[in-house]
Amino acid sequence: MIKLIAQDLEMRFGERLLFRARQLEFCQGEVIYLQGDNGCGKTTLMKLLAGLLKPSAGTIYTQGFPATPWWRGDTLLGKAIYLHQHPYLFEGSVSYNLQLAQKYSGLNKAEQRTRMQSAIENAQLGKLLKTNASTLSGGERQRLALARAWLLKPKLLMLDEPISNMDRASQQTVFAMIAELKQQGTGLLISSHQHSELTALCHQHWHIESQQLTTSANLTLATEELQEENYVAAH
């Protein structure tokens, strides 16, 4: 099974301890809700798992991925894709951004074409292909970032607050794409500091509190809280 394993993880910035985690497993097909207050280290944890940061202590390794050639260096990078809360879009058109990501997919030509078509359709980017990416709205930017990741047919994907500050329509589009990725068997780690429809998709729960990361297998509490919030919102 494809998975990413972290053991005895510890992250510090100087003397300040951000969090500790004894054992974490992020597997393909699992959907995990990463919860914690602002500044508790959710983004840092995702960047550690993506190989973009090095932990202060502990090890992170992968299982089940095809071997990386030695010249590619860090074996973690490119395994679990990390999507920033405010995605970075490359200078150029929407189409350029998609094509750039497609170059790294490693899929064959036919699969690339199919994947590109479905990415454009699902992210509703058809009319925006020639638009300069720097002029997109917040929701459109997030949809494009997700479409870029979609093209790579990711095994593991980490989404940092994917629907924060987004209008309802864009939220629905992103939600549908994430639900579809879940259907396709992509392992998802979704961070959020509040419950939403998205977190209701999750069947595992990682929680950072008091500098400790704890994991639990069910989200009954979270679902109940969401129902409660929806009830309050409706009345």
Added chain:
Amino acid sequence: MSEGWLALIQQALGLLFSRDPEVWSIISVSFSVSFAALLITLLPSMILGFALAFVQFPGRWLVTNLVQTLQSIPTVVVGLLAYLLLTRNGALGDLRWLFTQKGMILGQMMICAPVLIAMSHAAFTSVDRRAWETSRTLGASWSSAIWVVCRELRVPLLLAIIAAFSRIITEVGCSMMVGGNIAHVTRNIPTAISLETSKGDFAQAIALGLVLLVLALILNFALGTLRGRASPRSH
């Protein structure tokens, strides 16, 4: 007085358009030496600028400040240093490059390297870190990610190249000391202007000055166009 000036400008234009071998030999020396110096220095300087921005190593602060200081050293002082290196008893005396184009190239490399390193360092420092992270997490190799970041920074990097080229194509001190202003061998535009003016042959000096003026206009126009095309980024 104005008729005298007009006559001089007419003579100067005549020299340029009649393809005067003397004038065009000087222009050819100038451009071949400066292009060679720029091309040899470009890649190592950019790599060093990138390393100073992204790689942590002891003494990084010192190297950065040293490079910035070297930018402002007068070209005649660089020329003196190059002369001392290339003179018969100097560290590079065995090369026998003094009063040759190779010696001039070495001198101009010493002038343009600090400009390229400092300006590319400033460009790489200003880059949004998410550009690097996004390309790496999408699966770009180290070299592909550098290429993507350089593309994002194409305007400031081109500005660095143009600034470095402008500095070496117009410098007199180093070329005069290391090249010796030998006709058809090491005489370039600035040293020729200096010589012809001292001899009172203003027509050739003006002709060569016009070449530098046209070059300055072209470079400035190119810079203006590049700056105009670069749209401000939103997040």
